[in-house]
Amino acid sequence: MKIIVAKNVGFCFGVERAIKTVERLLNEGKRVVTDGEIVHNRQVMEELIKKGLKISSDPTDGDVFVVRAHGIPEKKLEELRKVYPKVVDLTCPIVFQLFKTAREYSSRGKLIVFGKKDHPEMVALMGYAPAIVTKKPFKTEEKNVVFLSQTTSSLDEYREFVSEMIRMNNFEKAIYLNTICPVTVEREREVKDLSKICELSIVVGGKHSSNTGKLFRLASKNSRTIWVESPDEIPEDVVKYGTVCVFSGTSTPVSLIEDVVRKLKEMEGK
Numbered sequence: 001m002k003i004i005v006a007k008n009v010g011f012c013f014g015v016e017r018a019i020k021t022v023e024r025l026l027n028e029g030k031r032v033v034t035d036g037e038i039v040h041n042r043q044v045m046e047e048l049i050k051k052g053l054k055i056s057s058d059p060t061d062g063d064v065f066v067v068r069a070h071g072i073p074e075k076k077l078e079e080l081r082k083v084y085p086k087v088v089d090l091t092c093p094i095v096f097q098l099f100k101t102a103r104e105y106s107s108r109g110k111l112i113v114f115g116k117k118d119h120p121e122m123v124a125l126m127g128y129a130p131a132i133v134t135k136k137p138f139k140t141e142e143k144n145v146v147f148l149s150q151t152t153s154s155l156d157e158y159r160e161f162v163s164e165m166i167r168m169n170n171f172e173k174a175i176y177l178n179t180i181c182p183v184t185v186e187r188e189r190e191v192k193d194l195s196k197i198c199e200l201s202i203v204v205g206g207k208h209s210s211n212t213g214k215l216f217r218l219a220s221k222n223s224r225t226i227w228v229e230s231p232d233e234i235p236e237d238v239v240k241y242g243t244v245c246v247f248s249g250t251s252t253p254v255s256l257i258e259d260v261v262r263k264l265k266e267m268e269g270k
Contacts, residue, residue, distance in 0.1 A: 001238075001239065001241065001242065001243075001244055001264065001268050002242060002243045002244070003244050003245075003246065003261055003264055003265070004194060004197075004198065004243065004244070004245045004246070005245075005246045005257065005261060006187070006190050006191070006194060006245065006246065006247045006248070007190060008183070008186055008187045008190055009204075009246070009247065009248040009252070009254060009257050010248065010252065010253060010254035010257065011250060011251065011252070011253060011254075012092075012181070012183045012184075012250035012251075013092075013093075013183070014069050014092030014093065014094060014095070014250075015039045015069055015092075015250055015251050017069075017090065017092075018038050018039065018066075018068070018069045018090040018092075019038065019039065019044065019048070021066070021088060021090055022034075022038060022048055022053060022066055022090075023048070023051065025064055025066070025088070026048075026051045026052045026053060030062075030063060030064045031052075031054070031061070031062040031063050031064065032052065032053050032054070032062055032064045032065075032066055033053070033054045033055070033056045033058075033061050033062030033064070033065055033066070034053065034054075034055060034065065034066045034067070034068060035055065035056070035057050035065075035068075036055065036068055036120060037055075037068065038053075038066070038068050038069065038090070039068075039069060039206075039251035040205075040206040040208050040209035040210075040212075040249075040251050041205065041206045041209065041249075041251040041252060041253070042206055042229055043229075043230065043253070043256060044251065044253060059083040059084055062084070063084065063085045063086065064084070064085070064086045064087075064088060065080050065084040065086070065087045065088070066087075066088045066090055067080075067087065067088065067089040067090050067091055068090060068091075068120060069090055069091065069092045069095065070091070070092075070095060070119070070120035070121040070124060071091040071092070071095050071096060071099060071120070071121055071124035071125070072089075072091070072124050072127070073123065073124050073126065073127020073128070074127050074128055075127055076127065077089065091124075092151070092181075094151055094181045094182075094183075095121055095124075095151050097179070098121075098125065098148065098150075098151055098179045099124065099125055099128040099129075100128075101148065101177060101179060102125055102128050102129040102131060102148060103128045103129045105129075105146045105148075105175065105177070106129040106130065106131075106146075108144065108146055108175060109142070109144035109145045109146040109173060109174075109175060110131075110132065110140075110142040110144065110145050110146070111129055111130065111131035111132065111145075111146050111148060112131065112132050112134070112145050112146070112147055112148070112165065113125065113131045113132065113133045113134075113147075113148045113149065113150065114134070114135065114147070114148070114149040114150065114153055114157075114158045114161045114162070115133050115134075115135070115149060115150030115153060116133070116135065116150065116210065117133040117134065119150060119210060121150055121151065121152075122150060131148070133150075135161070137161055137164040137165050137168055138165075138168070139168055139169060140169055142169075142171070143170075143171060143172040143173070144171070144172060144173045144174075145165075145171055145173070145174050145175070146174075146175040146177065147162050147165070147174065147175065147176045147177060148177055148179045149178070149179050149180050150180075150210065151179060151180055151181040151184070152180070152181060152184050152210040152211035152214065152250075153180055153210070153214065154188060154214045154217070154218065155178070155180050155185050155188060156188075157214075158178075158180060162174075162176055181250075183250060184211050184214070184250060187211075187215060187247070187250070188214065188215070188218060190247075191203075191215050191218045191219050191247050192218055192221075192222070194245050194247075195218070195219040195221070195222035195223045195225070195245060196222045196223070197243065197245075198222075198223045198243050198244060198245035199223060199224065199241040199242055199243050199244070200223060200224050200225070200226070200238060200241040200243075200244045200245070201219035201220075201222075201223045201224070201225040201226075201244075201245045201246075201247065202225075202226055202228060202234070202238075202244060202245065202246050202247070202260065203215050203216045203219060203225060203226070203227045203228070203247045203248070203249070204228055204229075204246065204247065204248045204249070204252050204256055204257055204260055205227070205229070205248055205249030205251060205252040206229060206249065206251060206252075207227065207229055209249045209251055209252075211249045211250050211251075212227070212248070212249030212251070212252070213227075215247050215248075215249060219245075219247065223245075224241075228260070230256070230259075231259045231260050231262070231263035234260065234263055234264065234267070236267070238264065238267060239267055239268050244264060246260055246261060246264075
């Protein structure tokens with residue numbers, strides 16, 4: 001079995017900054033709380049909780065509230081600052097740029113955002129500017145629109161969505177802005193290229209991670225593909241494949257990739 005590990009694996013900058021900051025605060029003895037997953041990765045969250053992080057909205061549970069990398073609605077952020085002694089905003093800089101762009105362009109047309117309406121990033125965005133968040137093209141009477149995207153979306157899927165929206169409607173003015181994180185775009189390109197030479201693609205990452213799901217969909221177009229959160233989920237029949245490629249979402253630690261590769265080698269008996 002030939003194992004090819006993608007060049008771009010492990011945490012992205014925003015995720016790594018968030019995790020290191022939380023770990024530093026916990027090591028300083030701070031009582032740290034947040035209202036959801038810092039990142040969409042089960043193992044990472046279990047480790048942080050073991051170190052003392054609490055998932056809670058009760059101000060009595062901690063003295064430092066950390067805002068997740070996905071961001072938070074502006075009004076909620078203001079409310080949190082009134083009830084917690086300290087609030088640390090760990091919103092990814094690229095995500096926060098999306099929020100600022102949405103606010104800036106909201107006066108130039110109806111905002112139509114390509115994304116998952118219930119995703120934390122999209123919930124936060126709605127706190128900065130009113131928008132329609134959807135993954136499906138639709139008919140509208142709006143004449144002036146501005147297209148944005150969730151930062152972890154597929155660039156190809158976003159472009160297809162915008163093209164279909166323009167085909168279906170009679171816009172007088174349509175502004176298209178690429179707000180997708182360049183790190184995820186680079187991983188997207190690598191998956192599209194490498195999966196073509198693999199018999200099996202293994203995508204490693206949280207099952208509720210949007211960017212990991214995107215990589216799974218892309219790899220599936222070119223090879224048999226499995227999506228695992230841990231090495232234990234790798235099926236026994238992987239040994240029948242001659243070339244196996246390993247990819248990861250931006251919230252997957254490098255150590256987990258190493259564990260997957262180690263497991264593959266053990267299964268082959270090497």
